[in-house]
Each structure stands twice: as structure tokens, then as C-alpha cells.
Amino acid sequence: MNCLSFSESSYLSLAYSHFMLYILLKLTTQNQIDISMVPKQFPEMAESSLSMQYPSVRLQIQDQYVVMDNGIVQVNLSNPGGTVTGIQYNCIDNLLEVLNNETDRGYWDVVWNFPGRNGTKGYPGNPSKKFKGYLDRLEGTNLTVVVENEEQVELSFTRVWDPSLKGNPVPLTIDKRFVMLRGSSGFYSYAIYEHLAESPAFDLDNTRIALKLRKDKFRYMAIADNRQRFMPLPEDRLPPRGQTLAYPEAVRLVNPVEPEFTGEVDDKYEYSSEAKDIRVHGWVSADPPVGFWQITPSFEFRSAGPSKQFLNSHDGPTSLSVFHSTHYAGEDLIMKFGPNEPWKKVYGPVFMYLNSLTSEEGPNLLWEDAKKQVMNEVQTWPYDFPASVDFPSSDQRGNVSGRLLVHDRYICENPTPGIGSYVGLALPGDVGSWQRECKGYQFWTIANEDGYFSIKNVRTGVYNLYAWVPGVIGDYRYDVVINITSGLCVDVGNLVYEPPRDGPTLWEIGIPDRTAAEFYVPDPNPLYINKLYVNHPDRFRQYGLWERYAELYPDGDLVYTIGNSDYRKDWFFAQVTRKTNNNTYEGTTWQIRFKLDNVDESATYKLRVALATAHSSELQVRINDPMANPLFTSGVIGKDNTIARHGIHGLYWLFEVKVPGTHVVEGNNTIFLTQPLSTSPFQGVMYDYIRLEGPSPSNSSKNP
Incomplete structure (x- = not known):
């Protein structure tokens, strides 16, 4: 028997009374109960409160389909493939695009290839032909009901890798899970990928969940507080309504269905985000007012840390949860598995959250509610409901x-x-x-x-x-x-x-924050504007900014003078190639001009160059003689493609250039930064920060 003091028992009685009043209020207003409101001393109240408001979770298994239904949301999945074919909510019989084939509505997929194919490029037998690799929709071959009770249903769709399987499936054993909880306005999904020791070698480029919503209803997209807008229709991207630009993902809308989008550029890369910022994103339907959101309570399972950029929502309407990709990183982030390399990883769970309004009060209320739901999900991470032993509590x-x-x-x-x-x-x-x-x-x-x-x-x-x-x-x-x-x-x-440092700062350019956001980002060409990013902090997310460099510097390259120039206005955000009159490209050389009052010829100066990104580029450094052999070269580095994809940063690079005192002079000096490679408009580097250090006073006979 538990013994409580008078104050403790009084407190618990009061907590119980307040919570019961809260339940009655919610039942009266027909709103969902927030179980986080349950006093911790009464965990059994969570189940009782749910049973008062919501029916139990039901499962129906048919020959070709399996249905999870908790009275709020109904999810239809193919059997045994585990493809999401339908989501029913708030009088909408299917939130997913009914015009698509059932296999093209909601799915997990991977892009992969055999090793040694230039990353994930090249057809087998014809490596010169470009190919992004094999796309595998991860169709299951077996359904197992892992949990089935009044409070929860968890389904497992598995496929064990077998070399006899048709269609070149990725050499992984796959276990896709879908979970529905009682009283939950949505459903969860996670997956366990396993590369068995006896499985063959392969390279993995990309893996994700994709859900394609109905284009006749979901027209408003929300990614962040300041990144929301009504979106054009997918047919606006197709000829003759859309004009493809420098790469297939970028399309100028020349004759859209709705004239308000005329002249805008639609490009999915304009809506990418860093992993640390991808907590919730989604779409809103106006009639009826319904929100569809993907909530990611943790990014522990995403590749490459908090600053790695991923796609999320974009035109379609498409909602993605990307767990691994080479975007903004290139071949450095291809997952390469050897023939005898055992590996297992759990991706997710992520939460597909649905909400609605009783009146047409606008999408902002649905967005704010989704953000509150994020807080609930984060507070309960790691979840206690996944039934897989591979997901630790x-x-x-x-x-x-x-x-x-x-x-x-x-x-x-x-x-x-x-x-x-x-x-x-x-x-x-x-x-x-x-x-x-x-x-x-x-x-x-x-x-x-x-x-x-x-x-x-x-x-x-x-x-x-x-x-x-x-x-x-x-x-x-x-x-x-x-x-x-x-x-x-x-x-x-x-x-x-102790950060890299050998001497006092003589001068510096930029802010060491691993991005180029502080530098000069020009206004876009008026012909290629995304209205969302006009007068926006993310002004770099406009198409074609690389072309503005040659327009701003038609007769010569950038020259930056220490003491007179301002990096916020005078340092272009990317050192790109220059387009010539005959539609070819040429490398560029930037200059940094500075003065030294004193020089110690016997000492060594240090130039530290931090890059925010590089794409098929080489950085050469010369001092005071633009025709001399480079004092430093990076070699060919980077496959980030950040310049084309509006990312402002990719992978971080930090170089130390030793400058002998004999290479500088008292008075005027010039550093030449050359990027000579020039087969594409997207080659180049973005600088993060540049600093020239003088000799250490302890190692110098003169103090510059």
C-alpha cells in the first residue's frame, strides 16, 4: 500500500480533477485529447481517456489490400507490397493522387547501382551513358501483423534479398513498418535496412519516403514560418505551359493554368532545407480545410549531420522524407557496401500527421497546430511503441x-x-x-x-x-x-x-559560419523569379544567380581591396565561370589587394581559406604574380552542385596556404584566386571565410 502525505494526496486529487475537467471540455468541443496533459502519477488515465473519446484501432486484411483504421484516419496499403494506396480523412475519400497508379502514391524507395559505375552513374555495359542508377520502390513480398490490439496496429512488409528476384532489386533485406495508434490523427512509418554478409557489393545514392497528394486539393505548401506559398500545378511544368531551363528540375512557367504564376520559375531545389530544420513540412487543402504534414522528431537516422541539406516538399504536390541523399555533397556521400560487409540501420519513425478546421480560417492555423504536434512528438522521442527490437527505447x-x-x-x-x-x-x-x-x-x-x-x-x-x-x-x-x-x-x-591559428590576423573576409550567406547575393533576372524569395532572408534561392556574375563584371573579374571593400556588397557569393559571347565558359581569377607596413622575409605567413562548397573545381592561389606557378592548389574537388541548387553551402573545406615572407612586400600586395575549370556554368566555389595571419611574434624578427 502506498502512503502519501496530506499535501501529496491533495495535489494528486486536484490534478485528477483538473484532468477530468479537461477531458469533458475536449469531449464537448469534439477536439482531440492531448495525452501529454495526463498527470504523470496516473499513466492509466491515458488509456481510459482515449477509450472515452476514440474507438479502438481496427485492422482489415484482404487479398490485395490491408486497411488500418482508428476512426480518425484510415490507411490503405497494398498486400504484400506495403505501398500506401489511400489515406481517408475528414470526408476526403483519398488524400493521395487518385489519378496516379496505385504504386505511385505513397512508397519507400532507393536509388542504387553496382559498384565501380562512376558513383551511381552509368548503365551496366555502357558506362559512358549517364544514368542515375536503379530505382527500387521496395515492394514487400510478405506481410506480418506484428501488433494488433485495441491501442495499436503495427504491420511489417518484408522482402529478403534473393539473387533470383526479378527487376534488379537492391541487395538489401527490407522491413517496412506502418504503425497506427488509438486516438492518433495520423500514422507512423519506419524501415529497417540490412545488408547481409553474403549479399553482393553495391552503392546506395538515395532513400526516402514519398507521398504524392491530390493536386485538385492540396495547393498550399508550408516548409517554415517564412517559406509558405500557393503552388502551381504539375501540368504547368510540361510543354507548352512550361519551358525547361538549364537543367530538367528548373522550369519557367510561360503559360500556367492560373495566370498569377506566369513568368515564375519552379524548381524543387528552391525548397530544400537543412536536416536540423526539417521538423515539419506539408500541404494544406482549402476545401475542406485539411493539412497533411510529415513530422520528423529526430534526425539521428539522417546522413551527414545537422547541416546536410535534403529535399522535403515541392510541386506535385509531393511530400518527402529523405533519409539519405548525395544532394549538396556528391559522390563523397555515396554509401558504398563491400561484398562481405554486414550492416543494419533503422530509418524513422516519421509521423504523417493530419489536421483540419471547421471553418475556412486559412492555412496558418493548421500550420501552427502542426508545429505544436512537433513538440509533442519530440517530447516523446524515442517512441515507446515501435515493436522492432532494432529500435531501442x-x-x-x-x-x-x-x-x-x-x-x-x-x-x-x-x-x-x-x-x-x-x-x-x-x-x-x-x-x-x-x-x-x-x-x-x-x-x-x-x-x-x-x-x-x-x-x-x-x-x-x-x-x-x-x-x-x-x-x-x-x-x-x-x-x-x-x-x-x-x-x-x-x-x-x-x-x-584550439582552432587553427599561427599568428595574428592581418585581415579577414567574411564570417566563419560554413556558409556564403553573408556575401553579396544579387537580385535575380526579372525573367526568372520565384516570388516567395523576393525580399526574403533566403534570397540566394533564386534561379540563375550564377549568370549575374558576368553581367556585374563584364570586362574583368572581381577585385576586393582590404580596408575599402565591404564583403557584404563587394564579394560575390560564388566564384563561378564566365559565359562568353560564343556560349562557352571560361575560368575566373579574383584579386584581394592589401597593404603590409612591415614584412619579415624570414618568416612564414598563413592564408586560411574556408570554402562553403565546391563543384568540379580547382582553387589555385598565387601572390603578386598572376603568371607564376600556384603557391597552392586544391586539386579538383567537390561534386556538391550547390550553385545550381540554391543551397548557399555544401561540404565544408578548410585549406592552409603557407606564404613565405619572400613572396610578399612592404606596401601593396595582391592575392590571386583562380578557378580555371570551365566546362559548365555550375562549376565554382563558394567561400566561407578567408584570413591572412602574420608570423607568430615568437618566430618573427619583425612585427608586421
């Missing part, structure tokens, strides 16, 4: 905490808190390797104003701890490998990051 995970300090002795004598640092755990690797890591899980957080961080709910495994600090160049790695076991809490104490 909270008590099977561990935590890591500590404090990150930054010690740049040329800025401050003592270490200072790493305010706003991104601190994360990823598979062991080199410094900065997390941005190319894609086979394991990653767990990230942001340090507070005192540099303290806490990374919670970490899966068991072996990790390195990585960090980077906005405003500070480079990457940090804690050299001690961290082994997480169930229930383990690790305090790493005070960690001190």
Missing part, C-alpha cells in the same frame, strides 16, 4: 554531457565558452568526418551560452565526439572514443577547442 540508450570551450590565444588569453556550438556524436573518424558519414547514426545538440551541452538518447555503440563553433574556423574532435551502453551517462568534462 529510452532506457536502452545513453547520454553524453560536457562543456566546450574555445581557446584562440590571439583573441583571448583564456578559453571562452563555445556559445552556440554544434556538438555531436558520430562514427569514429577523422576531424570533420561527420559531414561525410552516412552509414551510422548521429546525435547532435547546441551548446548553451556557457558552452554546456547534453546529448540525450544516444543509441548504444562506439562514437567520436565532434563539434564546430559558429564564428570560429575548423572542426573539433574529442580524441577519446566514447562507448555508449544501455543507461550509461558520460560526462566528458571541459573540452577545449
